[in-house]
Amino acid sequence: xxxxxLMTDFGLKDGAVAAMKGVxxxxxxxxxxxxxxxxxxxxxxxxxxxxxxxxxxxxxPGTVFVVVVDPGVGTQRLSVxxxxxxxxxxxxxxxxxxxxxxxxxxxxxxxEIDEVAHRLPGSDESYTxxxxxxxxxxxxxxxxxxxxxxxVGPDLPDVTRIPHRRVRVQGNTVLGSIPVLDVQYGxxxxxxxxxxxxxxxxxxxxxxxxxxxxGEVEHYREVVPYVKSFGLVGPGERLxxxxxxxxxxxxxxxxxxxxxxxxxxxxxxxxxxxxxxPGS
Amino acid sequence: xxxxxLMTDFGLKDGAVAAMKGVxxxxxxxxxxxxxxxxxxxxxxxxxxxxxxxxxxxxxPGTVFVVVVDPGVGTQRLSVxxxxxxxxxxxxxxxxxxxxxxxxxxxxxxxEIDEVAHRLPGSDESYTxxxxxxxxxxxxxxxxxxxxxxxVGPDLPDVTRIPHRRVRVQGNTVLGSIPVLDVQYGxxxxxxxxxxxxxxxxxxxxxxxxxxxxGEVEHYREVVPYVKSFGLVGPGERLxxxxxxxxxxxxxxxxxxxxxxxxxxxxxxxxxxxxxxPGS
Amino acid sequence: xxxxxLMTDFGLKDGAVAAMKGVxxxxxxxxxxxxxxxxxxxxxxxxxxxxxxxxxxxxxPGTVFVVVVDPGVGTQRLSVxxxxxxxxxxxxxxxxxxxxxxxxxxxxxxxEIDEVAHRLPGSDESYTxxxxxxxxxxxxxxxxxxxxxxxVGPDLPDVTRIPHRRVRVQGNTVLGSIPVLDVQYGxxxxxxxxxxxxxxxxxxxxxxxxxxxxGEVEHYREVVPYVKSFGLVGPGERLxxxxxxxxxxxxxxxxxxxxxxxxxxxxxxxxxxxxxxPGS
Numbered sequence: 001x002x003x004x005x006l007m008t009d010f011g012l013k014d015g016a017v018a019a020m021k022g023v024x025x026x027x028x029x030x031x032x033x034x035x036x037x038x039x040x041x042x043x044x045x046x047x048x049x050x051x052x053x054x055x056x057x058x059x060x061p062g063t064v065f066v067v068v069v070d071p072g073v074g075t076q077r078l079s080v081x082x083x084x085x086x087x088x089x090x091x092x093x094x095x096x097x098x099x100x101x102x103x104x105x106x107x108x109x110x111x112e113i114d115e116v117a118h119r120l121p122g123s124d125e126s127y128t129x130x131x132x133x134x135x136x137x138x139x140x141x142x143x144x145x146x147x148x149x150x151x152v153g154p155d156l157p158d159v160t161r162i163p164h165r166r167v168r169v170q171g172n173t174v175l176g177s178i179p180v181l182d183v184q185y186g187x188x189x190x191x192x193x194x195x196x197x198x199x200x201x202x203x204x205x206x207x208x209x210x211x212x213x214x215g216e217v218e219h220y221r222e223v224v225p226y227v228k229s230f231g232l233v234g235p236g237e238r239l240x241x242x243x244x245x246x247x248x249x250x251x252x253x254x255x256x257x258x259x260x261x262x263x264x265x266x267x268x269x270x271x272x273x274x275x276x277x278p279g280s
Numbered sequence: 281x282x283x284x285x286l287m288t289d290f291g292l293k294d295g296a297v298a299a300m301k302g303v304x305x306x307x308x309x310x311x312x313x314x315x316x317x318x319x320x321x322x323x324x325x326x327x328x329x330x331x332x333x334x335x336x337x338x339x340x341p342g343t344v345f346v347v348v349v350d351p352g353v354g355t356q357r358l359s360v361x362x363x364x365x366x367x368x369x370x371x372x373x374x375x376x377x378x379x380x381x382x383x384x385x386x387x388x389x390x391x392e393i394d395e396v397a398h399r400l401p402g403s404d405e406s407y408t409x410x411x412x413x414x415x416x417x418x419x420x421x422x423x424x425x426x427x428x429x430x431x432v433g434p435d436l437p438d439v440t441r442i443p444h445r446r447v448r449v450q451g452n453t454v455l456g457s458i459p460v461l462d463v464q465y466g467x468x469x470x471x472x473x474x475x476x477x478x479x480x481x482x483x484x485x486x487x488x489x490x491x492x493x494x495g496e497v498e499h500y501r502e503v504v505p506y507v508k509s510f511g512l513v514g515p516g517e518r519l520x521x522x523x524x525x526x527x528x529x530x531x532x533x534x535x536x537x538x539x540x541x542x543x544x545x546x547x548x549x550x551x552x553x554x555x556x557x558p559g560s
Numbered sequence: 561x562x563x564x565x566l567m568t569d570f571g572l573k574d575g576a577v578a579a580m581k582g583v584x585x586x587x588x589x590x591x592x593x594x595x596x597x598x599x600x601x602x603x604x605x606x607x608x609x610x611x612x613x614x615x616x617x618x619x620x621p622g623t624v625f626v627v628v629v630d631p632g633v634g635t636q637r638l639s640v641x642x643x644x645x646x647x648x649x650x651x652x653x654x655x656x657x658x659x660x661x662x663x664x665x666x667x668x669x670x671x672e673i674d675e676v677a678h679r680l681p682g683s684d685e686s687y688t689x690x691x692x693x694x695x696x697x698x699x700x701x702x703x704x705x706x707x708x709x710x711x712v713g714p715d716l717p718d719v720t721r722i723p724h725r726r727v728r729v730q731g732n733t734v735l736g737s738i739p740v741l742d743v744q745y746g747x748x749x750x751x752x753x754x755x756x757x758x759x760x761x762x763x764x765x766x767x768x769x770x771x772x773x774x775g776e777v778e779h780y781r782e783v784v785p786y787v788k789s790f791g792l793v794g795p796g797e798r799l800x801x802x803x804x805x806x807x808x809x810x811x812x813x814x815x816x817x818x819x820x821x822x823x824x825x826x827x828x829x830x831x832x833x834x835x836x837x838p839g840s
Contacts, residue, residue: 001589001590002589003585005582009464012318013317013319014317014334014460014462014464015317015331016524018317018338019334019335020338021314022285022335022336022337022338022339023338025283025314029281029282029312032589034593035572036575036578037572037573037575037577039572042465043534051578054575054576054578055576055578056582057582058578058580058583059586060589063582063585071511073510074509074511074512075511075512126522126526127508127509127521127522128509128510128521128523128524183571183573183574184570184571184573184602194685229687229688230631230634230688231631231632231633241687244579244688244689246685246686291744292595292598292599294597295596295597295612296615296804298611298614298615298618299614299618299804300618302616302620303618305563305592305619306618313594322745323814351790353790353791354788354790405802405806406804407788407789408788408802408804409803
């Protein structure tokens with residue numbers, strides 16, 4: 001049985017997500033419908049793109065993801081279905097949601113969804129809930145085999161991508177940004193791959209200097225140990241570690257780094273990790 | 281496979297909903313158990329009635345809904361199972377939960393649940409958690425075919441209904457109320473059907489005057505465009521649109537109307553939509 | 561089909577839980593994966609132990625629970641799989657999570673998980689997300705039959721248990737504590753079994769004196785009716801009742817006792833229930 005995985009910024013306080021699940025169950029009662037999250041902050045497409053990249057690679061080929069963070073509902077942006085190189089399918093508005101899947105996994109085929117042919121029957125008078133009236137319906141038909149990927153609509157050359165800065169190295173320093181927070185615990189997740197630290201010659205157990213800036217303002221500067229996990233420093237102490245996506249992260253054992261130092265996420269938040277010279 | 285859909289005001293912070301799901305899984309491991317929402321504000325039966333009406337029509341015949349918002353637990357109110365005209369079944373306390381399903385879809389058969397015959401075995405000493413000890417158990421047996429609807433208990437002539445005001449038209453104005461908010465985004469959902477606007481002769485692209493009152497206090501009065509969707513007005517601008525239930529709604533593009541103007545929901549919140557005369 | 565039930569302190573705002581579910585779906589697409597809760601307050605192992613004991617007994621034999629509240633990730637604590645006397649299986653760090661299952665249901669067999677043999681293939685460089693890289697993977701293999709319980713790793717004599725005070729009787733008074741709150745409604749859940757009240761000779765309809773202390777400070781003292789359910793006292797009135805775990809609890813009809821009197825939970829919060837003498 002294929003899974004149909006849903007992600008939205010709808011929250012779970014009302015009946016919106018349940019209406020989408022009802023549409024899916026009406027298409028096929030055999031589907032496993034699973035929530036990725038519905039707590040993407042309203043309208044934050046970038047956050048959806050990141051959470052998708054965080055979870056999708058752990059799902060098997062054939063899984064269909066329906067992602068609806070859609071501030072442009074009712075405007076001219078397209079709707080797409082895309083298949084990644086490992087056989088997962090994504091159904092969403094073409095608004096940047098697939099930026100990181102396209103970059104880090106790669107898309108093999110992209111189709112524009114024909115919204116006239118594939119709309120939920122009887123939903124023509126509803127204009128503001130394509131999650132229910134289009135995306136859940138198309139996603140469920142794809143996941144259950146009732147619609148072949150190639151019949152979704154015409155080929156598209158690429159998806160819309162959100163521009164973002166790339167990590168770079170200058171001498172003994174790696175420069176990156178904070179694409180997202182580890183919101184539940186307040187850890188800082190950077191976009192710096194573990195391999196960049198290794199290229200600088202930094203090893204587990206070393207200490208590194210960390211700087212965090214927002215625009216011109218320096219919010220944090222400290223020499224911190226680079227260790228495997230939280231339990232290796234005392235409660236309240238800071239650490240640099242490798243997160244579950246194999247990127248460099250910053251935390252405080254048993255406390256929130258983000259709250260303590262007032263750090264947020266976004267492309268305007270810059271992080272520098274500096275290898276210390278001998279004797280420092 | 282039939283789905284068993286759960287809605288409560290229990291929240292998801294503790295083990296209450298999971299205990300209900302365990303009871304259902306013990307009845308039949310083949311059932312699909314799905315959450316409608318568990319974040320109905322505590323004790324607000326009306327909100328549960330509305331969320332049920334929002335999601336239930338999208339589920340196929342045979343789906344069983346278990347709804348537990350039950351401030352009267354342990355008092356004389358009855359427990360019911362009801363089947364709507366399209367073959368869905370609802371299991372809940374008879375406290376008004378089914379008001380809008382009865383009015384807008386229609387109930388075909390109503391049974392009082394025999395609480396002695398159908399209680400979870402071994403739960404006799406527990407008096408305050410009928411969600412687990414009665415409703416989830418009966419719902420799972422109905423959904424899995426282990427109990428026929430007609431064996432639930434004696435016929436009832438009707439369910440308890442919560443009284444509420446009806447939409448009416450006066451001259452060029454439709455008068456309605458705000459049964460519920462679109463809580464995640466802060467949009468205002470009225471009970472005025474799209475067809476009432478059409479009867480006034482209001483068309484997409486027209487501007488209408490909107491007034492919102494709470495008791496004697498006027499909270500909002502403005503002339504606003506009536507458009508298809510949010511993206512058709514600028515960020516921060518107000519719009520009248522048709523929501524996913526085909527009712528008139530009010531929003532601000534990319535912001536919360538409810539927060540901005542201090543609007544809440546309930547029968548004491550009145551909305552007027554007035555067609556403008558020629559030249560206005 | 562066996563169920564795989566997940567509980568963590570990860571929250572549902574990001575992709576962490578969905579990554580665990582993807583791992584499980586990759587092991588077997590037939591599994592029912594269900595959430596117990598993911599809103600355990602970060603790092604509170606005791607709260608996880610209590611919520612597990614609240615929900616697990618309602619699930620059938622063969623159910624596998626994966627519980628990850630793991631402030632010690634990356635340190636020397638073991639990982640365990642344990643089977644209770646009724647055939648349910650629990651997979652978690654050995655940090656006290658199984659305290660109440662061990663005490664109140666009883667464990668029949670305990671295995672240390674061989675973290676080298678049973679880790680998710682390809683996850684060797686990730687050190688901080690054993691929920692995904694070990695526990696979900698092992699749990700899914702156990703639930704789907706792909707791994708026999710006896711092959712998990714070597715036998716262990718017992719699980720780690722969190723010490724806690726025991727209820728005791730002094731004359732006409734039962735002394736207990738507040739292991740947890742009924743967080744959604746603000747009711748006070750004590751650890752005093754219903755049977756202890758009965759042994760004192762207290763019956764439904766009697767009034768009892770209740771005292772709540774935190775350390776030396778008395779937060780509450782009042783004579784309160786002991787009744788079956790909330791609806792039997794007026795709105796705003798206090799009551800003693802038996803909760804869904806057959807323990808003594810305190811509430812206010814339609815309001816939060818915890819908020820009203822500033823009560824929290826933990827072993828430092830003491831409760832006394834005193835049977836009143838004749839004529840009082």
